[in-house]
Ligand SMILES: Nc1ccn([C@@H]2O[C@H](COP(=O)(O)OP(=O)(O)OP(=O)(O)O)[C@@H](O)[C@H]2O)c(=O)n1
């Protein structure tokens with residue numbers, strides 16, 4: 001019997017946020033931290049999935065009260081995001097064909113529609129799938145002084161988002177290969193592409209914000225409020 005798995009990398013320090021605690025523990029709305037909102041969204045779409053939560057070994061802010069899943073485990077994060085995800089893969093009792101979706105804890109505005117669309121694509125495409133956003137702005141290449149030196153072609157250029165979903169065996173092989181090659185990848189799809197596979201890009205909502213910089217917190221709160229009024233907007 002195959003199972004669905006969710007890996008949530010939540011072991012980051014939030015350096016770019018510059019707060020007094022990791023950004024996943026900053027209060028977002030309803031007095032709940034970012035982490036609680038993200039896990040609630042994932043649970044709403046996949047209530048029976050198995051959750052593997054990657055937390056820093058020295059995390060002193062986490063509380064299990066924020067985990068709505070019945071079947072879940074925590075694993076220690078690693079030095080890079082990919083190490084945290086690999087630690088999760090090594091701790092899972094998954095079978096090769098289980099579908100594994102990886103979603104940043106820093107993306108609390110993810111919607112049920114996008115989650116289900118990604119799951120469907122990851123299940124039907126052997127090379128997996130990732131939520132992504134076609135680039136809508138003109139893209140500039142800067143020099144070290146911040147001067148625009150070139151405009152990059154934006155045809156077929158996408159912003160990679162999360163979740164990204166793959167069969168367990170492929171994802172584990174891809175990240176272990178990246179580690180053996182001493183390559184640091186910033187998303188799972190990069191590692192799968194390096195094997196010569198082509199994951200499917202699934203066009204996702206533009207409000208699937210990754211909370212990264214200080215002004216992202218208020219923006220994420222505004223998105224959640226707007227989604228509450230217009231759920232399918
Ligand atoms: N060693 C790491 C680094 C990051 N992450 C997680 O990966 C996601 C995306 O990373 P990012 O937005 O860069 O978060 P941080 O690493 O916390 O941010 P920063 O780079 O500003 O420190 C986040 O949910 C973060 O918690 C992780 O689990 N393990």
Ligand SMILES: C[C@](O)(CO)[C@H](O)COP(=O)(O)O
Nearest residue numbers: 081104160161162186187210
């Ligand atoms: C996985 C990701 O969110 C896709 O855009 C992104 O690569 C994470 O990058 P970060 O530097 O770890 O935030």
